[in-house]
Amino acid sequence: MRRRLLTAFVVLAVAAAVPPASARTRPATSPGPHYEPIEVVATIPFPGGVVPQDPKTGGTNFSADLAPDGRHIVTTFAPTEGEKQVGVMDLDGTGFRCITCGRMKSAWSPDIFPDQRRMLVQVPSPVDRVTEALPDGLNPLSAGTGDQSYAVVECLPSVYDCRTLRRQPLEFPRNSLLEGAQNRTVSVSPDGRYVKWAEIRTLQGSVMVIGRLHADGTKYTVRDPLVLNPPYRLDSDVAAWSDGSRYYETGAFADGGRTLKYGTEGTALNYDIYELDLATGRRTRVTTDLDYNELYAASPDGTSLAYSSGRGLDRMTVFSQVTRPPLIDLMSFSQLGRIALWNNRLCMNEMWLMPRGTQSGTYGGQPVVPEDNWHIRGWSWFADGTRALVTEFRDPSEVAPGNPADRVRLQILSFPDRKPTAPKPVVDLDTVDMASWAIPYDRYVGMGAHAVTDRTIKGKAAGTARVRYLGTFAAGSWTVDYDHYSEDGVTFLDGSESMATPSPVLLGVYQADLSLTGSRRGYLRADLTVLGQDRYRGSIESEVDGRRLGGVPTQATCPGVHQPGLRLTATATATAVTAGTARIRVTVDSRVPADATYRPVAGATVEAGGVTATTGADGTVSFDVPAASGDVLSVRADAGGFRPADVRLTAG
Secondary structure (H helix, E strand, C coil), X not given: CCEEECCCEEEEEECCCCCCCCCCCCCCECCCCCECCCEEEEEECCCCCEECECCCCCCECCEEEECCCCCEEEEEEEECCCCCEEEEEECCCCCCEECCCCCCCCCEEEEECCCCCEEEEEECCCCHHHHCCCCHHHCCCCHHHCCCEXXXXXXXXXCCEEEEEEEEEEECCCCCHHHCEEEEEEXXXXXXXXXXXXXXXXXXXXXXXXEEEEECCCCEEEEEEEECCCCCCCCCEHHHHHHHHCCCEEEEXXXXXXXXXXXXXXXXXXXXXXXXXXXXXXXXXXXXXXXXXXXXXXXCCCCEEEEEECCCCCCCHHHHCCCCCCCCHHHHHHHHHHCCCCCCCCCCCEEEEEECCCCECCECCEECCCXXXXXXXXXXXXXXXXXXXXXXXXXXXXCCCCCHHHCEEEEEEECCCCCCCCCCCCCCHHHCCHHHCCEEHHHCCCHHHCCEXXXXXXXXXXEEEEEEEEECCCCEEEEEEEEEEECCCCEEEEEEEEEEEEECCCEEEEEEEEEEEECCCEEEEEEEEEEECCEEEEEEEEEECCEEXXXXXXXXXXXXCCCCEEEEEEEECCCEEECCEEEEEXXXXXXXXXXXXXXXXXXXXXXXXXXXXXXXXXXXXXXXXECCCCCEEEEEEECCCCECEEEEEECC
């Protein structure tokens, strides 16, 4: 058979967001973790009469989660007229029925028990009755600062067919702001026996609590509550002190209920994701970057993590890039990053996906962007880990469609490169000895209740930090002065940082004048007055090693979210081939925000000469295509969640 020799060559093609590179200067693909395609396999229509936005304020009042049976979707929605309610529908959007309409004034944020006959819901609180007439912008107790009350809804025969409904209040040890606490992030454990929440005590600060549910026929209460915060000490040890001066908030369960996610600051104003083993009390830091990380959804088999982050968008980096211990964060983060300022709640908190426990250096997984400028705010895994139900909101910077249903959508995402797996079994928390390491509820006093007139804390390597706390968590002032403070002996911090709340929720004043010297050089200067939700005056600026950031990031300054581009390299080997056939080798990789390293894309579809192939875990694939000498071949790479890439090569 006549044979031809195909001359070796290399051609690069990159998406617009990736600068071109020559073969000689092309950055190498990392041999580490790879990216995967994420495909949209279904868009679920909204049922008639369901408005995904509040008809009075235009705000977003829609959420959706996959029900425990995997065949239904449970939603919070706004009816055409009236308050928020809870409904359920089939997986394809048909069969919608409202569970609470006509039975409860309002209900939202449903959490279905494993028996699928009960659900925990949030309901209007006593304080709401006082403030509900005020617009959100003028209501000091709306959004993240308002009171929060809950109830258990009992349905027969099931929540999917709730012919008989009974509502029973859920009472907490401190039941409302009127009793000295806001109870937030409440959810039921996978075994249905426990409830966890973040108790924001007005005098003490944030406290993470778990307790056993008890029903007496008229109400649900919490028995034997335990505090999940780490113990702290008011001494000269910075680590022991910081365990009390951080802001804490509970998140989702994982590993069948044995693991609980919580959020707190790794360093000052740098909110990170942590995992707590409820059997042992062991704590693991999951995210390590300098920006905001919050939502958490571990896959049912425990191997993957979907999480939300400001990575690459610099939501909090202007506050956090001058790294320092979180010595006043209980006060400052609640004002600036989590509750009072309430900025960037829609943008700058985007979903990412990574193998669980792998964030390291600049690697944090891949952004999940089914389409540019749609923001994912809800994530539910299907049991086998190959699909997820997501709720998405259109970027508010874009012109809003006239139909509210075009501003919010439900989609099912597929991970075609994955094989089905079994979920981890549910853990009976009655068999887990949390009392062996957790703190009894009545014995924990939060750092916010302590007056500290003048205390010196030693740096790990050198220098000191001098702290002064006056007042309480709700209203007071917290100050730290650094004197050549160092944790590594090569970078040193000097200056002061303070947070004062003359009027809780309504007014907070943050000031900083910090300088870094030594191995790393920079500064943080701030004089900000927080006036409420997304309202402030003043300025902030920081710089570290030449990277300068300025101003408070807001919704208006969000650059939006965009799919990363694929980079495609096609090579033809210098080898004899059968006449009319050429063998090509393709490499597909990409780089994502906050990570300059190109990493392979596994499962990418490559097409050339009418032949289709799929890349492996290293992002490469080799295959034969019909070609004669001089033929021009078009090669295209596609992967869901990425912009495609194309190259043209000439067989010679």
